Amino acid sequence: MDALSAFFTVFTDLKLLSLVALGTFAGVYIGAIPGLSVTMAVSILISFTFSWDVHPAIALMIGIFMGGVYGGSRTAILLNIPGAPSAIATAMDGYPMAQRGEAGTAIGITTVMSFFGGFIGIIVLALAAPSVSQFALTFQPRDYMLLAILGILLVGSLSGESLVKGIFSGAFGILIGMVGMDPLTFTGRFTYDLPLMQSGISFIAVMIGMFGVSEALAQLHHLDTPAIKQKITRIVPSFGTIKKYLPLSLQTSTIGVIIGALPGTGGDIAALMAYDHAKRVTRKPSRPFGKGAIEGLVAPETANNAAVGGAFIPMMTLGIPGDAVTAIMIGALFIHGLNPGPMLMVEQPDMFWFIVGSLVVANFFMLIFGLTGIKLFTKVVEMPRAVLIPMIMLLSIVGAYATNNSITDVYWMLAFGVLGYFMRSYGYPLGPVILGVILSRLLDDNWRRAIISEREDLGRFFHGIVTSPLSLILFLAVIFIFFSQTPLWTRLKARLLPARNEEAR
């Protein structure tokens, strides 16, 4: 009964309700601006809400978290610039839709699906948090390594026309991720003794440059073509549409919750994995992937919002952050006199149910704010390019600077923008570069942890993989996905399943 009343605290208290609303609203816009991140907003809020009670402070932070994860999709769809790393996959099919004049539909689907994914995440958090966190703990370094390899294999999905160019881009991304002080031994790698290379290349700067500046440069080619008129007749998708994507969205939400719950992986990896999953299981997409497939929006958006609930799972049950934002929230709970850890659920179950309640409310507000004001937003795409291009440049510079308050990041961002423009012009996909940067550390650190733990003995390492069911499943998945991308598999499939192949055509 106490749990129930704690759950409804937010619903019945007008002040808390409006704080969640305010947070969600601000979150949508913070998330939409590349470089202004939820992580940054929440850490500023720690000092700002210092003298408040714990409930209003947490309510505001949760609103920003939920709204911000969703907000990243806005600029991804409208401008091809993901507002946050977790919206990279959204741009791949969302932007083509906007170019067809369907930005309204794309935003509508994205909003409803984010809401759906958010709910799945919250439900899992509310009902199964302890068992999911126990499962997340069983991931050993070698399992994280296998997961990263699985992620690297997504290059096939993100490459577009040429797999070779995709692999090149991915490898380049991994290289970028390696630059800087090696985090495990503090030895400089690829730094050439330059102070500016020492702290590595900010991944946000790479992302903003590659997507933002290179997009602005590419747009310069089309200065004289008129902007696309957007149809905004039907924003809220019909029930039939939602029903059609229900099975897919359930699968991708599950991916989101699990990846979100794993400490060290978050919404960005979840969204990319979900996109790849959608591409793999959808036999007849509404349009080809990369050209404006609805499935390509549904998958990443359900997954990244489901990852929000997922990230709270280890935070609430073990005091272990599921991602960067929950790490700061743990700090906030400390400051407000709580002791996040395995005992929090036992000693203060109210806090758990309060957070679940706030997440539910934030999710509803996200739906409301997402579906309103779209008309105004789509005007952005209809703006004359002479206004739009400088605006993109300005946002990119501000965003790159704001992440670490570092002017070096702005230089990196501009350099990667120019590089991205040429890569684009020569048909090198940019998605794999970002994938490589994200996964570089995960792969590198965990491979070394895994092999060091086995006294640098490959035999023991493989023995470990074969004897652990989790590692074995991941290992087989890696082999299967790798194999399924080879020509051998295509030939084999054609011979074994001729009928099905015919149908798919």
Added chain:
Amino acid sequence: MKHLILGAVSALALTATGAMAQDYPSKEIAGIIQWGAGGSTDTVMRAVTPHAEEVLGGTVVMQNITGGVGAIALNQVAAGDADGYTLLMGAENPLLYKVMGLGQKDYSDFVPVNVLARGTPILVAGKDAPFDDYAGMLAYIKENPGELRFGSTGPGGLPSVVTAMINAVEGEQDVIFVPYDGDGPALTALQGGAIDVMPAVLGAAIEGIKAGAMKPLVVFEEEPVEALPDVPTALAANAGYDKYLPWGPFFGIFVKAGTPDDAVAKLTAAYKEAAEQPEFLDLMKNRGFTSLNLSGAEAQTFLDGWQSTTAWLMQDAGLTKSSPEEFGIAKPAE
């Protein structure tokens, strides 16, 4: 004529600086936090600063500038003006930069405003570890050389110092070191069984210990700690630790050397009062930190002593890149 203008300008400049020092703080103060949002340093700084702002009657805008084990933030503040409008909010790491080859600057280029608190190192084991105490661990290592997995956080981190201490007192231990990004991720790995033992700061491990998710082996203190009174001290386990204790990571606030005395005095007074606030003291106690609240000469003595003990410990363990002698770091008195 030329002289007259110059004189007028310098007189003007003098009055200007004079006025600035009098009115300190006349504008926003920037607080540069060396470590990421949500970490221990971040939490401590964000908890103490609002109290100091009240006393100071100004605002301190805090931002996290991470990277290079905190060196990026330190170098940035050191490169700025010594006007008291940029504070460095850091931890113990810079005192080892020189010997570890991580940078040419450390806290000797700064004036301490306040050394707020010190952490207690603790050795924790996974709940399934085949031993329950410190002696059991040493016996296990002896019987199974090269098998036990210790978590570490890179050279110069707390685990490397604690391990160097153990090796210095008990003799070289044959164990595997698995590197992690920080004690948070390493303690997660400990609970998942990826490592067996982790030298951590008490505050990071205490909730896990209370919940039975990990076993406390020994605290590196001279007296048992209030939060975990039953856990034996290192000194009780081996009198040899006497030479190194008390030792622990700490948090401090610094301004660049050469900052006007008036600004230093005002900041010192503000943070001194802030660090006495009961709310802040409670927070420190809950996280297992020992409140120090040192300023002025006391703080300097603390920093010098810490640097001497730790740098020479690392030197004797063969973990340094350059000898402390090169930088004039005195050998601790025997």
